[in-house]
Amino acid sequence: MAMRPSIIWTALLLPVLFLADSLLALQPPATCQQKCGSVDMHFPFGIGDGCFLPGFEIECTTGGTPILAGNNNTLAVLNLTVMPRPEAEVMLPIAYNCYNTTSGTSLDWFYGSVGISPAYRISNTSNELIVLGCNTFAYTNSGPGNTNLYSFYTGCVAYCDGEGRAEDGACAGIGCCRVDIPPGLTDNTMTFFASYTASTFFGYTHTNLTYSPCDYAFIVKKNTYDFRVSDLKMDTKTTKPLVLDWAIRNIEDGNKTCAEVKNKPGYACVSDNSECLDSYNSEGYICNCTSGFWGNPYLTGEGGCQDINECDDKWKPYYPCKGVCHNKVGSYGCDCPSGQKAHDDNAYENVCASKFPVEARIALGISLGVFVLIVALLLAFIMLQKRKLDKLFEKNGGEMLKNVNGLSIFTKDVLKKITKDNAEFLGNGSFGNVYKGTLPDNTMVAVKASIKVDEATKEEFVDEVEIQTQMIHKNILKLVGCCLEVEVPVLVYEFAANGSLQDILHRKKDQVLPLDSRLDIAIGSAEGLKYMHSYATHAMRHGDVKPDNILLDDKLTPKIADFGLSKLLKEEYYAKVVVGCMGYIDPVFMKTGLLTQKSDVYSFGAVLLELITGKKNVYDEKLSLIIEYRKVYEKERSGRAMFDNDITTEEDISVLEEMGKLAMDCLKEDLEDRPDMTEVAEQLVMIRRNKKFGKSNNTNPDNIGDITIYNSPTNAEVVSGPTRANISAKVTPSNMDILPSP
């Protein structure tokens, strides 16, 4: 018959527990045996004096098997665990009752009482009760109660209605039954309802049950027992694994809760970062490391609770982090690398992904790519343009011209600004349109295309531009600069506000140009041509003298334009131009093809005729002014009949006649008979002087016409030279004395 477990424990353990208070604070010395067989010792368990807390002694047999000390029966230890749950796994002998199947009386029995230390409770969560037999009812009971009563009972009935009815693997009442157990079980003691005591009454007889002669009952670790029919006749010495919960309990002092023991002498939770928990299986308390720490909470120092490096691989499975893990004392952090983000900002659970969604990245990537492409194309285009411009610049002699003094070289862009993108059209030049422009310093300029330059003509073009730049005379249209970054070089000249002599003489008929002005224009033009013809080292000639090429500024000062370059023209093109201006072409040049300075004299003669007659070179559709005038002149020794009525007065008739005579000289067939430009200029000046001072007065050897007086507001500044006054002062005897004495 079973003994009452509670009585057994009290008797057995009282002496040990008396010592408990003084021993509880004990720390095991380093010399304690760490292992027995394959089982590691963890304090409060230990082998040998001073190595364990009371109730937790382990004996190590000579064969190297750890057993729970202080029990009548040998309980071999399989496992001792402190963290995370305080558990001990042991091998427990099964309870049984075997019968004489003839007489039905009990032959042999063991009811399973082992007298476990009160530190242990049978784990209700990890174990189950199994009962085997074919006419068997077994139960266990526990807890405090009256003499025959316990606080709980649990058990089950196993039955077979014949041999062979039980099946392997089926534990549902036929030969085998199983049932959960309540918490707080302190023992494995079983009660079997057997035939020998009340067989007739209860009927749990094994008479004639030769295939199941015994009742078996045992508490076993869950999911480890698999029923076999052969177990109905199993060895009664069989042991089964059992999980025990353990806790620090002190029966003498009654139930101990954390509240009662905390920080009192003997308190077992001595490790830093440890905490006290009330036992979850019956009374007493357990120690645990606080969250984030791991180790043995019953030990101080290094063996105690230590910070868990949650980022370490061995811990990773328990402490998830899908981002970047950083360990902290007692905890850890987990976040995403910069530029990334986890869903809900929870990198513990969710993977980090780039802050930009893939679509945005793709979109960004594409737009960046497109942008880069556009920039690259743009750069390529700009470079191509630049190369094109550089090539043109080079083709048009830029390398040579950029060193020419006084010549500005404009880029295409600057030129565009100067002409405001060809906003103001001035007229047709010999080679293309002429546009008005304004330099950055507000000087007005005329911008016109030059001629197309190629390798063959480049050098000559450069020469001409250079010469033009160097020709500085008030009666020669000044070349200010050029732009070479264009197919056809563009030349920038000073601006002549009153257009050409052609315009003023023949087109604007409403304004009559007075004789004085005509004379001044004739003199100025002659001066310009004279300067050109006498230009050092070069036998310069204009080649295309005509009213179109004599420009007039705002003061009607004539400026010879469009010279030099014409001779660069290709033969046929030149011929075309020549045809158009046939009336001015020297017939000698026409015959010989030889252009001389006297050819310019001839053309100038034609211009003189226009000035005095006011008629065009070819007038009335087909009449040649030169031929008609010559006819009249040869007949009457005067061109009087042809003079411009608007300016013909009796007193000026001699002036006109003299000019006419000079023109006739210029237009002579024989080159030798023609005066040169110097003579022409001198004679014109003489004519003007005679006009001013009376016909007979020809005594002054000095050429007053060459003396120019500038009237400045502050003082009269006198400049002598081949230039004429912008504002010609009226030279009278009264102001003559400010002139330098000759």
Ligand SMILES: *[C@@H]1O[C@H](CO)[C@@H](O)[C@H](O)[C@H]1NC(C)=O
């Ligand atoms: C255990 O042993 C003690 C003494 O050796 C004895 O008094 C007690 O009855 C035994 N208990 C069991 C369950 O065998």
Ligand SMILES: *[C@@H]1O[C@H](CO)[C@@H](O)[C@H](O)[C@H]1NC(C)=O
């Ligand atoms: C002992 O317990 C630990 C933790 O519960 C477990 O990992 C180990 O496998 C067990 N050892 C044995 C022999 O049962």
Ligand SMILES: *[C@@H]1O[C@H](CO)[C@@H](O)[C@H](O)[C@H]1NC(C)=O
């Ligand atoms: C069983 O009981 C019968 C009848 O009483 C007896 O003859 C026999 O010896 C017993 N067997 C054993 C093993 O005790």
Ligand SMILES: *[C@@H]1O[C@H](CO)[C@@H](O)[C@H](O)[C@H]1NC(C)=O
């Ligand atoms: C074990 O006992 C505890 C405490 O009474 C209870 O919470 C738990 O549900 C029980 N487990 C089982 C499997 O019965």
Ligand SMILES: *[C@@H]1O[C@H](CO)[C@@H](O)[C@H](O)[C@H]1NC(C)=O
């Ligand atoms: C056991 O078997 C014997 C012989 O077959 C029979 O006489 C007896 O009644 C049986 N006993 C029981 C309890 O069935």
Ligand SMILES: *[C@@H]1O[C@H](CO)[C@@H](O)[C@H](O)[C@H]1NC(C)=O
């Ligand atoms: C231990 O706790 C249980 C449940 O609270 C209670 O019934 C029992 O009396 C307590 N025992 C002692 C000795 O205090």
Ligand SMILES: *[C@@H]1O[C@H](CO)[C@@H](O)[C@H](O)[C@H]1NC(C)=O
């Ligand atoms: C002890 O602490 C560990 C880690 O914090 C935890 O997993 C475990 O559940 C705790 N044990 C008990 C019995 O509360």
